[in-house]
Amino acid sequence: MSATAVPAPPEAPVAPKEETPFARFISEFAENKVAVAAFVVVVAIVAIALFAPLISPQDPYDLAQLDIMDGRLAPGSVSMETGMTFWLGTDDQGRDMLSGIMYGLRISLYVGVGSALIAGVIGTALGLLAAFAGGKIETAIMRLVDLQLSFPAILVALMILAFLGKGVMNVMLALVIVEWARYARTARSAALVETRREYMEAAKCLALPRWRLLFIHLLPNCMPPLIVIGTILVARSITLEATLSFLGLGVPITEPSLGLLIANGYQYMLSGKYWISFYPGIALLVTIVAINLVGDHLRDVLNPRLKK
Amino acid sequence: MSDITLDVQGLSTHFFTRNGVVKAVDDISFQVPRGKVLGLVGESGSGKSVTGFSVIGLVDPPGRITAGKILFQGRDLTKLDEGELRDLRGNRIAMIFQDPMMTLNPVLRIDTQMIETVLAHDNVSRETARQRSRDALGMVGIPSPEERLTSYPHQFSGGMRQRVAIAIALLHRPDLIIADEPTTALDVTIQAQILAEVQKLAREVGTALIWITHDLSVIAGLADDIAVMYAGRIVETGTVAEVLDRPLHPYTHGLIGSVPSRNARGSKLRQIPGMTPSLLNLPVGCAFRSRCPRADAVCEQDPQNTHPVEGRTLRCFHPQLEMVA
Amino acid sequence: MTTWMLRRLIQAVFVMLAMTVIVFIGVNVIGDPVEILISPEADQAERARAVIALGLDKPLWEQYWRFLLGAVQGDLGRSFVFNEPALKLIATRMPATLELALTAVLLSIVIGIPLGLYAGLKPDSVTGRMIMGTSILGFSLPTFWVGLMMIMVFAVQLGWLPSTGRGETAELFGVQWSFLTADGLAHMAMPAFNLALGNIALVLRLTRAGVRENLPMDYVKFARAKGISPNRVVFVHVLKNIMIPIVTVVGLEIGGLIAFAVVTESVFAWPGMGKLIIDSINVLDRPVIVAYLMMIVFLFIIINLLVDLLYTVLDPRVRLETKE
Numbered sequence: 026m027s028a029t030a031v032p033a034p035p036e037a038p039v040a041p042k043e044e045t046p047f048a049r050f051i052s053e054f055a056e057n058k059v060a061v062a063a064f065v066v067v068v069a070i071v072a073i074a075l076f077a078p079l080i081s082p083q084d085p086y087d088l089a090q091l092d093i094m095d096g097r098l099a100p101g102s103v104s105m106e107t108g109m110t111f112w113l114g115t116d117d118q119g120r121d122m123l124s125g126i127m128y129g130l131r132i133s134l135y136v137g138v139g140s141a142l143i144a145g146v147i148g149t150a151l152g153l154l155a156a157f158a159g160g161k162i163e164t165a166i167m168r169l170v171d172l173q174l175s176f177p178a179i180l181v182a183l184m185i186l187a188f189l190g191k192g193v194m195n196v197m198l199a200l201v202i203v204e205w206a207r208y209a210r211t212a213r214s215a216a217l218v219e220t221r222r223e224y225m226e227a228a229k230c231l232a233l234p235r236w237r238l239l240f241i242h243l244l245p246n247c248m249p250p251l252i253v254i255g256t257i258l259v260a261r262s263i264t265l266e267a268t269l270s271f272l273g274l275g276v277p278i279t280e281p282s283l284g285l286l287i288a289n290g291y292q293y294m295l296s297g298k299y300w301i302s303f304y305p306g307i308a309l310l311v312t313i314v315a316i317n318l319v320g321d322h323l324r325d326v327l328n329p330r331l332k333k
Numbered sequence: 334m335s336d337i338t339l340d341v342q343g344l345s346t347h348f349f350t351r352n353g354v355v356k357a358v359d360d361i362s363f364q365v366p367r368g369k370v371l372g373l374v375g376e377s378g379s380g381k382s383v384t385g386f387s388v389i390g391l392v393d394p395p396g397r398i399t400a401g402k403i404l405f406q407g408r409d410l411t412k413l414d415e416g417e418l419r420d421l422r423g424n425r426i427a428m429i430f431q432d433p434m435m436t437l438n439p440v441l442r443i444d445t446q447m448i449e450t451v452l453a454h455d456n457v458s459r460e461t462a463r464q465r466s467r468d469a470l471g472m473v474g475i476p477s478p479e480e481r482l483t484s485y486p487h488q489f490s491g492g493m494r495q496r497v498a499i500a501i502a503l504l505h506r507p508d509l510i511i512a513d514e515p516t517t518a519l520d521v522t523i524q525a526q527i528l529a530e531v532q533k534l535a536r537e538v539g540t541a542l543i544w545i546t547h548d549l550s551v552i553a554g555l556a557d558d559i560a561v562m563y564a565g566r567i568v569e570t571g572t573v574a575e576v577l578d579r580p581l582h583p584y585t586h587g588l589i590g591s592v593p594s595r596n597a598r599g600s601k602l603r604q605i606p607g608m609t610p611s612l613l614n615l616p617v618g619c620a621f622r623s624r625c626p627r628a629d630a631v632c633e634q635d636p637q638n639t640h641p642v643e644g645r646t647l648r649c650f651h652p653q654l655e656m657v658a
Numbered sequence: 659m660t661t662w663m664l665r666r667l668i669q670a671v672f673v674m675l676a677m678t679v680i681v682f683i684g685v686n687v688i689g690d691p692v693e694i695l696i697s698p699e700a701d702q703a704e705r706a707r708a709v710i711a712l713g714l715d716k717p718l719w720e721q722y723w724r725f726l727l728g729a730v731q732g733d734l735g736r737s738f739v740f741n742e743p744a745l746k747l748i749a750t751r752m753p754a755t756l757e758l759a760l761t762a763v764l765l766s767i768v769i770g771i772p773l774g775l776y777a778g779l780k781p782d783s784v785t786g787r788m789i790m791g792t793s794i795l796g797f798s799l800p801t802f803w804v805g806l807m808m809i810m811v812f813a814v815q816l817g818w819l820p821s822t823g824r825g826e827t828a829e830l831f832g833v834q835w836s837f838l839t840a841d842g843l844a845h846m847a848m849p850a851f852n853l854a855l856g857n858i859a860l861v862l863r864l865t866r867a868g869v870r871e872n873l874p875m876d877y878v879k880f881a882r883a884k885g886i887s888p889n890r891v892v893f894v895h896v897l898k899n900i901m902i903p904i905v906t907v908v909g910l911e912i913g914g915l916i917a918f919a920v921v922t923e924s925v926f927a928w929p930g931m932g933k934l935i936i937d938s939i940n941v942l943d944r945p946v947i948v949a950y951l952m953m954i955v956f957l958f959i960i961i962n963l964l965v966d967l968l969y970t971v972l973d974p975r976v977r978l979e980t981k982e
Contacts, residue, residue: 177913184684284800287803303810310803430876436879437880438899
């Protein structure tokens with residue numbers, strides 16, 4: 026897209042350089058340095074979460090490793106017993122905050138990404154079904170979607186956890202119920218646009234079986250908006266789980282996510298021992314903002330392509 | 334100079350877009366004497382609307398006037414700042430747009446939109462402004478103007494809305510009105526009425542009028558002079574009678590020839606072959622070259638403005654001196 | 659107009675009924691009603707008596723009918739913890755939550771619209787870009803954490819504002835309000851702002867989008883061609899057009915704010931409905947949970963109705979259609 030001040034005289038056209046759509050996507054994405062940095066951060070965070078057991082200085086759930094005498098030490102302090110340095114301080118039980126954060130990331134990501142994926146599969150399936158089947162099925166599904174989306178997420182989650190009790194599985198169930206509707210709506214809109222396109226007509230003319238049409242032809246072309254929504258919903262999922270855990274309604278104390286860690290440190294904030302809440306908070310923040318930045322930029326990169 | 338309301342000399346307006354420079358208006362010149370009507374004719378994309386916006390100073394980035402003078406009653410509008418231009422707009426120079434549904438603000442009442450125009454240029458009371466608005470509505474033939482004042486635009490029909498726009502344009506008895514395809518969106522009967530109204534009002538008040546359109550038949554009945562635009566340039570000017578009877582430019586020739594009423598019944602409609610060039614990629618030389626039956630090697634040069642006959646200008650190397658069939 | 663109102667009221671009744679069914683299923687079918695409705699402190703004999711008293715030995719549909727009858731009369735059970743009618747408990751805490759939510763709405767309009775206007779009118783300026791960048795933070799940062807940080811900075815470190823609680827209140831129309839006292843306002847400042855953050859970002863982006871959408875429109879060009887001052891063009895012509903979608907969204911978000919107040923109230927120990935429900939869930943005080951859910955749905959319905967009414971008032975095109 027260079028600015029030409031002088032109109033070029035007509036010549037024989039030069040053959041365009043061969044570039045796969047994927048390569049083009051990568052180069053367009055790379056134009057925004059902030060998003061690239063955010064992506065690197067996300068990768069780093071996932072790596073930390075995956076390899077936490079290997080790289081964390083301490084296993085924060087192993088009660089044998091904890092010493093209550095090490096409790097509430099400021100960042101940088103050294104343990105009187107083991108001599109290890111607590112880079113980010115300790116909580117009231119003597120747990121190393123750095124290790125706690127790494128393990129907390131695991132849970133946060135597990136619940137957040139897990140629920141977003143499950144909700145994605147269910148929501149996309151229902152959305153595609155609605156677009157494909159049409160008629161009463163479509164109306165029924167979309168009414169359900171509207172109903173779901175008219176309730177605030179936190180309220181629905183609260184209701185479910187109030188009736189079913191706490192626990193990781195219940196939290197994931199609540200998150201899935203809160204999120205599937207957005208996927209369904211996006212999938213249906215994308216499918217409605219795509220079914221009208223020529224390649225779908227062509228495939229139908231070839232009398233391909235329905236499931237083939239759906240999964241091999243339709244679905245891949247609906248992916249771009251779904252990926253964008255997915256990224257944003259992962260961030261929302263993680264935030265919602267953190268919020269629920271902070272309120273004491275989320276994951277149990279034996280598997281603390283970042284939200285629960287923050288809740289634990291809440292009472293110490295007023296006495297100046299900020300690090301118990303602060304550092305898990307930073308970790309949570311960085312994760313969410315990084316994912317959001319990537320998702321935001323993905324949306325910009327993928328969207329004009331859809332219109333072309 | 335006192336008899337010429339508008340004197341445009343060598344005006345160029347370019348748009349500096351990411352894809353290149355669009356020469357929407359390229360070195361045009363024309364005059365509109367007091368009380369006369371100039372028909373600015375051309376197909377879409379010929380630059381006629383941009384000409385209108387250039388005169389009233391509403392060309393927005395990425396476009397701007399790059400050359401030329403716009404002498405309005407002797408003052409060069411290109412040298413005025415925004416505040417001075419705003420003083421003139423709606424006051425001494427008014428503009429009427431094409432689609433009245435979109436030009437009137439849908440959420441504001443008619444009286445609000447008229448009163449604010451009065452108050453923008455005259456220090457009078459609201460009541461007086463209201464009176465003037467009511468009178469203006471009556472003048473353009475809107476029945477029961479008092480009730481109509483408190484209505485919203487969507488409660489009017491297309492023709493009525495355009496009359497309101499005309500009434501607004503006339504509120505301060507401007508010296509120049511630029512009408513940008515004001516009747517294109519209306520049906521033929523309403524069109525005729527509006528044309529008659531505007532003509533009458535312009536004659537009464539002595540307003541100079543630039544009527545921008547692509548419809549030759551409208552010009553024939555309304556305008557005194559005509560300027561034909563193609564690809565951002567004025568290719569021919571003259572009085573309406575002369576140009577329509579004896580067009581000199583092959584494009585004008587083609588335009589007149591392609592008017593359906595001029596074609597014998599049953600025979601194929603005549604068309605100008607080819608398509609308007611993209612303003613981003615104009616061919617070198619005469620812009621009409623690729624479609625002109627008379628083009629040859631010399632047309633690769635840029636034709637300049639010539640005066641083949643008294644009172645007419647022409648930008649062509651091969652004026653068509655025969656009559657249109 | 660009246661047929662429209664009637665239709666909406668019937669819809670509202672249906673939604674409330676649906677809610678009672680959902681809550682009933684949640685309590686009596688999914689959960690164990692014996693566990694849920696009878697205080698965990700009760701012993702065997704008390705339990706047996708309570709089962710009969712609450713009709714838990716009767717068939718389901720009869721239980722539902724009893725529940726519905728009670729609900730219509732305002733009897734939604736008694737709180738285990740406070741030993742008061744659950745609905746009354748919720749009602750006394752409601753003003754605190756409403757105050758918080760409405761202040762948050764006010765803040766989002768007062769801060770969001772001017773910032774959005776600026777970002778829309780000067781999108782390429784440094785300030786404009788900064789505003790848009792910060793707005794992303796506004797809705798991606800977890801509210802509870804921002805609240806914690808606010809307490810840490812403004813209350814603990816700087817000592818400017820009180821960290822928790824509601825402070826002094828004054829009475830108006832028989833209800834206690836915080837905004838009528840200076841101390842109350844100081845206590846309300848952080849929680850209201852914290853709750854408003856996400857909304858401020860939303861309103862900001864909506865306003866900016868509205869401005870960007872409307873500025874190139876014909877009616878703006880026409881207004882300028884009439885010689886109207888640029889201030890009037892923006893603040894009268896453009897603003898009136900973008901207000902309609904903004905007001906609609908803000909109105910619908912009030913419900914979301916009231917729901918999300920549970921988080922802010924927990925962080926700042928603000929004694930509203932939200933804090934009550936969290937505490938109740940934690941101690942399994944189920945009648946209060948039921949009362950809260952019913953009340954929330956009721957509020958939602960009313961808010962939606964009011965927003966629809968407001969919309970007809972604001973948009974003359976809609977208003978005149980409903981008249982006919």
